[in-house]
Amino acid sequence: MAVLFSILLLALLIGALIDIITRRDDQVKHLPKVFWIILVILVPLAGSLIWFLVGREYDSEGIRLPSPARERRPRPSAPVAPSLPEDSRSTEQQIADLDREIEEWRLRAELEKRKRDQGGSGAGEAASE
Structure with missing residues (x-):
């Protein structure tokens, strides 16, 4: 029984880590990705469960694996800096x-x-x- 629990815990840990790493930053909620990775590594069971419950953003269709073929949301563009006058000096x-x-x-x-x-x-x- 302990071996089965260990295997399931390891699978959950690896699955959570892969999910965190492959997600874009805008799909991660509450903490930066680095902190989620540290949390999952330090506290595998609780960290993985918390990640899947509150840390990741789900699509309206439910659970979907991130894929590059999916339509990506446009990221907010950076504010445009005012143009500076050109300097005619050499x-x-x-x-x-x-x-x-x-x-x-x-x-x-x-x-x-x-x-x-x-x-x-x-x-x-x-x-x-």
Whole structure:
């Protein structure tokens, strides 16, 4: 009797794992597929039963095996990003502009550091530069 129970438990475990792995993400409910796999492996009997009862999405026709020939539901499309204006500058010009911006940031950081080091007395000097 124990051998029969073990074989049935193993078949249920393998069936649940195959079912989880072959399902698309939009057919899995309540948890991500990875967590369902971990649950079924750690707690084979309860995890498999919970998977078949609440974890998977059933078609209106009842139980059907997932097949690639079935009509797939369209996935929601990602929001379209607004189009950015085209940059007419060459790559070299863009790099030169970036280098200039980096140098400006570096100079500002040095000025701020000097102000802090001088205790705020260099505020007039920074404004005159």
